[in-house]
Amino acid sequence: xxxxxxxxxxxxxxxxxxxxxxxxxxxxxxxxxxxxxxxxxxxxxxxxxxxxxxxxxxxxxxxxxxxxxxxxxxxxxxxxxxxxxxxxxxxxxxxxxxxxxxxxxxxxxxxxxxxxxxxxxxxxxxxxxxxxxxxxxxxxxxxxxxxxxxxxxxxxxxxxxxxxxxxxxxxxxxxxxxxxxxxxxxxxxxxxxxxxxxxxxxxxxxxxxxxxxxxxxxxxxxxxxxxxxxxxxxxxxxxxxxxxxxxxxxxxxxxxxxxxxxxxxxxxxxxxxxxxxxxxxxxxxxxxxxxxxxxxxxxxxxxxxxxxxxxxxxxxxxxxxxxxxxxxxxxxxxxxxx
Amino acid sequence: xxxxxxxxxxxxxxxxxxxxxxxxxxxxxxxxxxxxxxxxxxxxxxxxxxxxxxxxxxxxxxxxxxxxxxxxxxxxxxxxxxxxxxxxxxxxxxxxxxxxxxxxxxxxxxxxxxxxxxxxxxxxxxxxxxxxxxxxxxxxxxxxxxxxxxxxxxxxxxxxxxxxxxxxxxxxxxxxxxxxxxxxxxxxxxxxxxxxxxxxxxxxxxxxxxxxxxxxxxxxxxxxxxxxxxxxxxxxxxxxxxxxxxxxxxxxxxxxxxxxxxxxxxxxxxxxxxxxxxxxxxxxxxxxxxxxxxxxxxxxxxxxxxxxxxxxxxxxxxxxxxxxxxxxxxxxxxxxxxxxxxxxxxxxxxxxxxxxxxxxxxxxxxxxxxxxxxxxxxxxxxxxxxxxxxxxxxxxxxxxxxxxxxxxxxxxxxxxxxxxxxxxxxxxxxxxxxxxxxxxxxxxxxxxxxxxxxxxxxxxxxxxxxxxxxxxxxxxxxxxxxxxxxxxxxxxxxxxxxxxxxxxxxxxxxxxxxxxxxxxxxxxxxxxxxxxxxxxxxxxxxxxxxxxxxxxxxxxxxxxxxxxxxxxxxxxxxxxxxxxxxxxxxx
Numbered sequence: 050x051x052x053x054x055x056x057x058x059x060x061x062x063x064x065x066x067x068x069x070x071x072x073x074x075x076x077x078x079x080x081x082x083x084x085x086x087x088x089x090x091x092x093x094x095x096x097x098x099x100x101x102x103x104x105x106x107x108x109x110x111x112x113x114x115x116x117x118x119x120x121x122x123x124x125x126x127x128x129x130x131x132x133x134x135x136x137x138x139x140x141x142x143x144x145x146x147x148x149x150x151x152x153x154x155x156x157x158x159x160x161x162x163x164x165x166x167x168x169x170x171x172x173x174x175x176x177x178x179x180x181x182x183x184x185x186x187x188x189x190x191x192x193x194x195x196x197x198x199x200x201x202x203x204x205x206x207x208x209x210x211x212x213x214x215x216x217x218x219x220x221x222x223x224x225x226x227x228x229x230x231x232x233x234x235x236x237x238x239x240x241x242x243x244x245x246x247x248x249x250x251x252x253x254x255x256x257x258x259x260x261x262x263x264x265x266x267x268x269x270x271x272x273x274x275x276x277x278x279x280x281x282x283x284x285x286x287x288x289x290x291x292x293x294x295x296x297x298x299x300x301x302x303x304x305x306x307x308x309x310x311x312x313x314x315x316x317x318x319x320x321x322x323x324x325x326x327x328x329x330x331x332x333x334x335x336x337x338x339x340x341x342x343x344x345x346x347x348x349x350x351x352x353x354x355x356x357x358x359x360x361x362x363x364x365x366x367x368x369x370x371x372x373x374x375x376x377x378x379x380x381x382x383x384x385x386x387x
Numbered sequence: 388x389x390x391x392x393x394x395x396x397x398x399x400x401x402x403x404x405x406x407x408x409x410x411x412x413x414x415x416x417x418x419x420x421x422x423x424x425x426x427x428x429x430x431x432x433x434x435x436x437x438x439x440x441x442x443x444x445x446x447x448x449x450x451x452x453x454x455x456x457x458x459x460x461x462x463x464x465x466x467x468x469x470x471x472x473x474x475x476x477x478x479x480x481x482x483x484x485x486x487x488x489x490x491x492x493x494x495x496x497x498x499x500x501x502x503x504x505x506x507x508x509x510x511x512x513x514x515x516x517x518x519x520x521x522x523x524x525x526x527x528x529x530x531x532x533x534x535x536x537x538x539x540x541x542x543x544x545x546x547x548x549x550x551x552x553x554x555x556x557x558x559x560x561x562x563x564x565x566x567x568x569x570x571x572x573x574x575x576x577x578x579x580x581x582x583x584x585x586x587x588x589x590x591x592x593x594x595x596x597x598x599x600x601x602x603x604x605x606x607x608x609x610x611x612x613x614x615x616x617x618x619x620x621x622x623x624x625x626x627x628x629x630x631x632x633x634x635x636x637x638x639x640x641x642x643x644x645x646x647x648x649x650x651x652x653x654x655x656x657x658x659x660x661x662x663x664x665x666x667x668x669x670x671x672x673x674x675x676x677x678x679x680x681x682x683x684x685x686x687x688x689x690x691x692x693x694x695x696x697x698x699x700x701x702x703x704x705x706x707x708x709x710x711x712x713x714x715x716x717x718x719x720x721x722x723x724x725x726x727x728x729x730x731x732x733x734x735x736x737x738x739x740x741x742x743x744x745x746x747x748x749x750x751x752x753x754x755x756x757x758x759x760x761x762x763x764x765x766x767x768x769x770x771x772x773x774x775x776x777x778x779x780x781x782x783x784x785x786x787x788x789x790x791x792x793x794x795x796x797x798x799x800x801x802x803x804x805x806x807x808x809x810x811x812x813x814x815x816x817x818x819x820x821x822x823x824x825x826x827x828x829x830x831x832x833x834x835x836x837x838x839x840x841x842x843x844x845x846x847x848x849x850x851x852x853x854x855x856x857x858x859x860x861x862x863x864x865x866x867x868x869x870x871x872x873x874x875x876x877x878x879x880x881x882x883x884x885x886x887x888x889x890x891x892x893x894x895x896x897x898x899x900x901x902x903x904x905x906x907x908x909x910x911x912x913x914x915x916x917x918x919x920x921x922x923x924x925x926x927x928x929x930x931x932x933x934x935x936x937x938x939x940x941x942x943x944x945x946x947x948x949x950x951x952x953x954x955x956x957x958x959x960x961x962x963x964x965x966x967x968x969x970x971x972x973x974x
Contacts, residue, residue, distance in 0.1 A: 094891060099535040135805070151446035151615045153596045154451060159615050204617055221647070225655045233647065234440070234640060237618055291970050335642040337617035339445075343640070345444060345616045349455075352838055 057374060061367050068363045069356075073116065077109045114355065119146045121328035124157055159342060160358065165337035166237060170254055174261035178318055182266045183309075186273025190281065190308075191300060201270060208254040208267025213260050217333040220256045225260050231256055235336040257334040261327055265319070272315055276308040283307075310380045317373035322366035437952075437970060440658035442648040444616040444641020447765075450538045451529055451577050451604055452592060453761040456962075459574050461619050461639050465604025466511065469503050469522070469556070470568065472628050472869055472960040474685065476758030478568055482506060482517075482578065482605060484554075489914065496916065498563035503571070507552040510626040511580050512609035519550035522571060524581035531792070533589040540873070541569050541576040541931075555842040565914045566870035573869075574962035593901075607632035607968025609806035617641060633971040647668060651945040653680045659952045659972075662963060667811075668745020671945070680950055684746050684943040687959025688757050688866030688874075691748075691817075693806075693937040695727045700857045709856050711883045711897050720797040721804075721859060724829075727934025728938045730953070731848060733824040735772035740940045743813050743820075751941035755927040756870050758960070763924035764879075766931050769938075777828045795829035806861035807835040817939070832860075847889050848911040854890040855895070864942055869960050872910060875926050878903045878935075898935040935952045940949040 100106055123145055145155040189198040225233040232253050243248050280286065281304055289299050328340030335341075339358065346354035390905045441460065447453045449462035459492045469483040482487050486491020494501050509517040526548040529536035548570070570576055580603045587595035607629070608621035617774045621637040635675050636645045640658070648661040653674040664671060664682070675682050698716050700709040710716055720726055736750030752766035781787070794801045806822070808814045815836055822832040835858060837851040843863075850857050866873030876882070877893025880901070884890040901924065910922045930936055946963060948955045954970040957963055 093600075095537065095539055097891075098532060098539070099537060147593060147596070148446075148615070150453070151599075153593045153599050154447075154615055155596060162617075164616060174435070191761055193907055221650075225657075226650065229655065232657055233655060234643075236640075237614060238612070238638065275894070280418060285602070334644065334645070335647075336643065337614065341642060345446075348443075350445070350844075 050229075053130045054375065055379065057371055063361070064367055066132050066362060067212050069120075070113070071116070072356055072359050072363070074109070076356055077112070081345055115144075115351070116146065119144060120357065127157075144305060146357055148351055148354045150354065152333040156357045159354070160339065160361070163339045163342045165325070166235075166336050167324060167331075167340070167356050170235075170257050170331075170336050170338060171261060171323045174252065174258045174327075175265060175319070175323050177258065177262040177287060178265035178269060181262070182269030183273055183312065186270045186312075187277055187300070187305060187308075189274045192278030193278065194324070198211070199272075200354045201274075205267035205270045207262045209271070212329075213264050214264060214329050214333060217256070217330055220260060221333070223368060224256060228375065233334065235334050237337050243297060257327075257330050257336055260330055267314070268313070273308065273312050276303060276311050280308045309343050310377065313380065314373045314374055317369050317376055318373075321362060322367045389947055393695055396676055402423050419718065429530055431887050435633065435635045436973065437637045437967075437972075438658040438660075439637065439964070440643075440648045440661040441639065441641045442643050442645050442661070442663070445613075445619060445639065445954060446616050447599055448610055448619055449535070449579070449599070450535050450577070451579075452599060452919050453537065457743050458640065460611075460962050460964050462577065462602065462604075463574040463606075463964050464621050464639065464967055465606045465610050465624070466574070466579065466602060466604045466696065466822060468573055468575075468577045469505075469571040470573075471965050472573055472958070473965075474956050474958040474960070476960050477685075478572070478682075482509060484809055484963055494567055498565060498567070500559045501567040503556040503558070504630060505556065507554065509605060509628060511582075511603040512605055512624045512626055514626050515580075515582060515603075516553075517580070517605055518553040518554045519556045520553070521581050522556045522578050523548045523550050523582070525576075525578045528579065528584060528588050528592075529576075531589045531592075534592045538575045541572075543569065543873070545570050563912060565911065565919065566868075566872060570626055570677055574965065579606070591850065608634075608637050620828075624909040627968070628847075629968070635969070649727045649947055653677060653682075656680075656949060659949045660955065661947045662944075664947055665747070666945075668742075668747070671746060675947075678950075680947050682746050682945060682947050683955065683957045684945050685959035685963065686749070686757065686941060686943040688755075688868065688871075689864050689942040690754055690938050691862065691864045691940040691942055692754060693730075693821075693939065694856070694861050694863075695721050695934055695937065696856055696859050696861075697722050697899075697935060702857075702860060709897070710885050714899065718859070719800050720802055721934070724786065724797060725780050725784050726797070726802060727937065728788065729777035730825060730830065731769055731934065731937045732773045732777040732780070733828045734769075734821055734937070734939065735824065736770060736939055738772075739817055739820065742780070743816050744940055744942065747943045747945045748940040749943070751938045752931070753904070753927050754930055754936050755867055755874070755923060755936050756938075756941045758869065758919050761871055761923045761927075763927050765924070765928050772824075774824065774827050781828060786894070789894040792831060793826070794831045801831065802829065803831040803833070805833045805835060806862070807837065807842075807858040808862040810836045811837040811839070817862070825833075825948055831885050845890075852890070853895060854884045857882075861895075862939075870915075875907060875910065875923065876925075878930060879907055896935045898930070898933065900929065900933065905931050 104112070124352055127145060146157065148154045148156050148159060151159070185201055189201045192198055206278040221233045224231040233256070235257070239246060239253070241247050286299065286304060289303050323338050327338065328344055331337070332344055333340045343355065343358050346358065352370050404457040420591050420681060437492050441457050443457045443458045445461035446455070447458050448592050449466060450459040469481060470478050470486060470760050471481050471743050473479050478486055482505055484506050485491070487501050487503055489496070493503070505519055511581045513516050526542060527543065528534060529539055544560045544564055545558055546560065546561045547559045549559070551557060556571070558567070560567065569580060574651070583598055583603050584595070592599075600615070601610055604610065604624070605628070607624055607627050609624040610619060612620040616897065618641065619639040621639070623632045623635060645664050646666045648658070649664045649666050649671060651766070652661040654677055658678055670704050671682060685873050694719055695902060696709060698709050699718050702708060704716070707716060717723070740748035740750045742948075750770050752769040755761050755763070788795045790796070794803060796802065806818060815834075816837070818834045824836060825832050841849055841851050842853055845852055845854060853861055853863060878898065879894065880899035882892035882894040883897045883899065884892040884895060906922060906926055910919065910926065913922060931938065944957070944959055944963065946957055951973045953973050954966065954971060956966055958965050
């Protein structure tokens with residue numbers, strides 16, 4: 050197992066380097082310019098001065114190496130200093146990755162500001178959808194073609210095929226505009242301190258969480274159901290049943306356990322989408338999460354921010370692929386020894 | 388199978404139902420209680436909060452390092468200039484005690500200096516004194532080449548800013564400056580504190596993140612928290628020189644889109660003021676009809692116009708396409724013919740303004756549309772569409788359709804134009820209707836659009852920028868500031884973009900008229916007054932009548948305010964939040 054793990058970890062490094070180079074090259078070659086979003090009245094000479102102040106006119110390989118150094122060396126040291134409260138070397142002169150859109154603001158400070166909202170809203174939605182989807186999928190499979198299964202199929206089809214920007218808008222029009230129950234603007238200044246602010250927090254999270262959970266549950270339910278159905282017809286299930294075990298025992302201990310292997314993989318692979326996948330929903334409800342950060346940086350061509358956020362998404366995807374592989378290995382010994 | 392069904396029905400139901408209930412309980416707890424303001428905690432006094440919604444979130448509070456209106460306006464709630472411009476385009480003192488003029492000696496006879504006197508006893512929002520030296524510092528800060536200051540042109544021509552004493556600011560220009568109210572006037576040019584930003588000049592401006600995000604101000608409110616690209620929070624400034632502001636806190640929230648921002652003010656009442664509502668006019672009118680608020684519009688100087696390429700953009704010319712070449716490369720049929728005039732006559736500006744721009748547009752015939760005293764009336768005939776007249780004009784000039792394909796020819800060359808603009812639904816609709824009208828006068832049009840970041844991006848390697856202008860016609864919006872001199876200066880021969888200057892220069896349509904240049908030199912030497920007004924009108928008329936630019940729509944800025952919000956005077960010449968300190972709520 051440890052050799053398997055080491056091999057997977059080692060292959061991750063060149064993968065990530067290659068990804069970072071591709072992201073960098075694509076962004077560098079892409080048309081557009083951070084000063085393009087500035088008012089049309091700003092004169093070309095002024096634009097040129099701004100570009101120079103941002104370091105935009107340096108050749109690409111220099112910018113790339115600088116960024117690598119900042120990302121893999123300067124930033125981690127900064128984090129370490131922050132965590133331990135010490136100073137390593139000359140921390141004043143160590144350049145951090147800074148945003149162009151909000152000039153001078155370190156990219157990682159902005160990301161740190163955004164992660165809690167994303168985790169609260171998108172993470173909660175993901176948790177709810179996993180908790181809902183597995184039982185619903187199991188019942189749907191066990192009672193195939195029952196009313197429950199038909200309803201489940203109907204809802205998951207709707208959830209899967211209706212885009213989140215539509216359900217989001219629908220909820221806003223029903224619950225904010227017509228009923229006036231829930232806020233349509235996410236208040237990021239809200240601190241949960243007492244019962245009242247907790248209620249306010251839950252109220253403002255209700256709609257984005259529902260929208261996201263609806264969408265994700267739909268996909269997972271279908272997957273769990275079909276995985277269960279695959280296993281229910283297997284020989285070992287008949288054997289266990291023939292031994293006279295209780296139905297519940299058969300379903301939970303044997304069928305479910307085997308069916309969950311691909312489901313868990315899917316869940317693990319889906320974790321990075323917690324960070325990246327809610328871009329539209331965050332935009333609709335004005336949740337200032339990572340997705341909204343990425344969108345606003347793209348709008349103003351804030352390249353250091355786009356690079357860093359996109360690369361972090363890539364790191365998360367590679368990491369959770371690894372996690373999925375490991376879980377797979379743990380759950381299914383055949384893979385480990387293969 | 389049926390036995391199995393029975394069994395599972397009873398065994399599996401319990402945990403699932405419990406789970407579903409738990410999930411629903413969370414959601415119910417969240418939505419069950421409608422607006423919990425009146426029920427709990429009577430001890431807490433109601434906080435008077437003003438919520439301003441900008442669908443583009445601010446990335447920095449201030450105009451210096453980020454040129455977006457959103458950033459300038461986020462700064463304008465706390466930062467102040469020496470003088471503001473009111474909605475009618477009239478200057479009014481702010482930190483200055485009075486407006487310096489020729490009459491009171493504040494502006495020198497030779498037009499080289501302007502002397503401002505600050506009000507007595509001004510304080511920064513941390514209680515430290517604000518002096519004339521801070522104005523000197525602001526000038527040093529913004530004009531340092533490595534700062535990369537986006538509003539550096541407010542200091543154009545300024546050779547020095549001096550503070551002979553704590554309340555006197557002397558701005559000296561390099562030459563006679565007819566309109567000296569540029570530096571430290573409007574929200575583009577506010578004053579910042581030397582004590583706070585002293586270490587942040589030049590390249591260091593990029594690393595002063597803490598200062599950049601929490602500037603001290605002198606306005607009615609002061610910044611307490613700034614979340615980049617999200618929300619800025621302000622409180623009443625206890626050191627403000629005037630009446631304390633009405634609201635306890637101001638929340639400047641960003642993000643989302645224009646339509647939902649309008650909805651938040653007009654329908655749900657979650658915000659008090661929403662900015663820049665570029666929303667389909669019909670949708671906006673429907674929202675306003677619900678009665679929750681009011682749409683307000685400010686007109687300043689923005690004119691959506693067509694630029695008519697005076698050079699030949701033919702691809703076959705290779706590197707010489709759209710190059711002026713000292714007049715050796717004129718457009719084959721748009722220069723020296725009445726074609727551009729006919730194109731202008733064929734357009735029904737009211738249809739575009741009313742149907743595509745709605746609240747935000749009026750038909751316009753001038754490239755200088757305001758302030759009032761600078762507006763020419765010589766071109767108002769364009770307000771009425773005249774397709775017949777346009778056809779007659781072309782027929783008379785002998786530009787007729789000789790081969791019967793519905794397209795006229797000039798010297799054997801078909802009147803076939805390529806027409807580009809940025810990608811934007813209103814612009815594409817405008818292109819489509821204009822194409823139809825031009826077809827009616829025998830001009831064939833090919834429509835193109837490019838992403839705004841490319842079209843306006845200025846990348847010298849891209850062929851699709853508005854500076855390169857590799858098409859016959861292009862369309863976008865621009866306009867003069869309150870004094871039109873800088874805007875008019877761009878149309879002199881010397882500012883034609885070309886290879887040699889890497890396509891820098893504002894004479895985008897590449898028109899050169901020595902008479903225009905001569906008249907412009909007179910404008911530069913004429914102080915504010917009736918003579919200056921006459922010159923501006925003449926320059927405007929020369930440009931429009933030569934068919935170099937075809938004005939289409941006078942574009943306003945659309946905002947919405949909730950009914951209870953009082954004191955809003957929307958302003959096109961300065962920030963919309965110029966008088967935010969006077970805003971109140973009707974109890």
